Amino acid sequence: MRSIGTLMALVCLTVSLPVVEVAAQSPSDQAPANASQPVGVLRIKTDVTDAQVVLDEQEVGRTPLTLRTVAAGKHRLLLIKEGFEDHAQEIDVNAAKPTSVFVVMKPSRLEMPELPRTFNVIHQHRFGSCQGKLTVTAEALDYQAENDSDKFHIPISGLTSVSRSWGPTAGTFAFGIRAPTDAMAFRITTSGRSYGFLAFQDSPEDKMEIASVKTKELHSIVYRLWSLTLKGPRPKR
Amino acid sequence: MKRVTLESCVTLALVAIVLAGPIGAKNISPADHSHGSSLPREVPIPSVPKTVVAVHLVNPDFTVMQLKYRVFFNKAEVKRIPLNDYDFKAAFTDEFMNALAEDKRMEWRTQTSDEQIDVPTLLKGKGSPPSVNAERILAVGINEYGAFLADLAADKFYVSAQFRLIDRATGKKLWKKTVFERIDFDGKISEMQADNQKGLKEGINRILEKLCPKIAAEIRRARV
Numbered sequence: 001m002r003s004i005g006t007l008m009a010l011v012c013l014t015v016s017l018p019v020v021e022v023a024a025q026s027p028s029d030q031a032p033a034n035a036s037q038p039v040g041v042l043r044i045k046t047d048v049t050d051a052q053v054v055l056d057e058q059e060v061g062r063t064p065l066t067l068r069t070v071a072a073g074k075h076r077l078l079l080i081k082e083g084f085e086d087h088a089q090e091i092d093v094n095a096a097k098p099t100s101v102f103v104v105m106k107p108s109r110l111e112m113p114e115l116p117r118t119f120n121v122i123h124q125h126r127f128g129s130c131q132g133k134l135t136v137t138a139e140a141l142d143y144q145a146e147n148d149s150d151k152f153h154i155p156i157s158g159l160t161s162v163s164r165s166w167g168p169t170a171g172t173f174a175f176g177i178r179a180p181t182d183a184m185a186f187r188i189t190t191s192g193r194s195y196g197f198l199a200f201q202d203s204p205e206d207k208m209e210i211a212s213v214k215t216k217e218l219h220s221i222v223y224r225l226w227s228l229t230l231k232g233p234r235p236k237r
Numbered sequence: 238m239k240r241v242t243l244e245s246c247v248t249l250a251l252v253a254i255v256l257a258g259p260i261g262a263k264n265i266s267p268a269d270h271s272h273g274s275s276l277p278r279e280v281p282i283p284s285v286p287k288t289v290v291a292v293h294l295v296n297p298d299f300t301v302m303q304l305k306y307r308v309f310f311n312k313a314e315v316k317r318i319p320l321n322d323y324d325f326k327a328a329f330t331d332e333f334m335n336a337l338a339e340d341k342r343m344e345w346r347t348q349t350s351d352e353q354i355d356v357p358t359l360l361k362g363k364g365s366p367p368s369v370n371a372e373r374i375l376a377v378g379i380n381e382y383g384a385f386l387a388d389l390a391a392d393k394f395y396v397s398a399q400f401r402l403i404d405r406a407t408g409k410k411l412w413k414k415t416v417f418e419r420i421d422f423d424g425k426i427s428e429m430q431a432d433n434q435k436g437l438k439e440g441i442n443r444i445l446e447k448l449c450p451k452i453a454a455e456i457r458r459a460r461v
Contacts, residue, residue, distance in 0.1 A: 233428040
């Protein structure tokens with residue numbers, strides 16, 4: 001009878017083995033310092049992809065990244081991307097729910113084109129349009145119509161909006177149109193008035209592929225100049 | 238003599254159990270024993286259907302839909318703001334795949350570069366599904382993402398999208414959903430564009446963090 005007991009014990013041991021194996025095979029992205037320490041999920045994202053992620057002085061991957069077994073508590077996060085300033089912050093990983101971090105990386109150097117730049121443009125009016133030259137400087141936009149019928153000077157700091165838009169002016173009904181942005185005009189707004197332009201290379205009859213490249217370039221330059229003047233939202237009390 | 242026989246029988250039975258392996262092991266088939274092999278062999282587990290997720294973005298730029306109410310007429314305008322250093326499609330795909338990964342009923346993967354999937358056609362329920370290495374296709378069409386600004390209503394970030402899960406072999410629709418997801422837009426559009434468009438990008442990230450788990454949960458609840 002004693003031998004039966006021994007064999008039963010052997011069987012029980014054999015049956016319990018897989019449980020141990022499964023526990024040992026559990027996947028882990030980053031082993032916690034202590035097995036008994038609670039762990040949490042950490043998601044790290046950046047606006048620009050493929051930024052290097054360093055967590056507690058150890059490189060753990062590139063964004064976007066999900067780490068499933070990070071020890072709960074405070075950690076030091078460092079994000080590195082060429083052409084952008086390094087971003088460092090302290091994060092608190094929660095064991096109860098996933099922690100998500102989204103970082104907008106700051107470009108280390110804003111490349112500006114040589115200024116002033118002059119574009120051949122069609123200036124859109126509410127009714128009709130005129131043709132002329134738009135000169136972009138670091139401080140302002142200067143428009144001069146070919147037939148001297150229109151002329152204006154708009155300081156960059158006075159702009160309230162810079163975008164691409166349909167139609168000559170605000171108020172043009174635009175819902176339901178599902179055409180690409182490429183065909184849109186360059187639109188700037190000051191307090192009380194908006195201006196629309198379509199840039200072209202040689203003539204106003206340029207194909208859309210050519211005109212859209214010039215209009216996009218004009219938008220890009222003015223947008224970069226304008227974004228330098230912007231201030232973020234005030235912190236709430 | 239009787240006692241010895243009983244002990245021998247029990248011993249033989251136990252040895253057979255031990256040789257056959259642990260009771261808890263699920264990867265043993267009765268067929269293995271018939272071949273007289275003492276080592277357990279793996280039997281193919283019923284495969285989970287592979288599902289390829291194909292995302293189509295109609296417009297890559299941030300859209301501003303603006304409504305201004307006036308006494309005699311209303312002004313409506315759609316503007317586009319290109320986002321620098323930000324790939325909305327990649328951000329959406331990453332967030333969505335991360336949310337879908339919790340659904341173990343299907344094996345999820347993204348569309349590869351050599352797979353041609355006409356998402357707009359699939360979303361309309363027209364055409365036959367393309368030949369891809371998957372049993373199902375989840376077609377995702379994102380019409381627009383951006384901000385809705387109106388004088389007489391609360392400003393919102395929004396994403397407008399369509400989802401359609403289809404069986405690749407038959408082209409049958411298994412599940413579909415059209416969403417217009419919104420979250421509060423707290424601030425001015427110009428302020429949101431400061432610091433490399435930080436406010437706009439953070440707002441879009443917040444709405445993706447709301448939308449993707451919501452859609453993944455609906456797929457989990459669906460009987461597909």
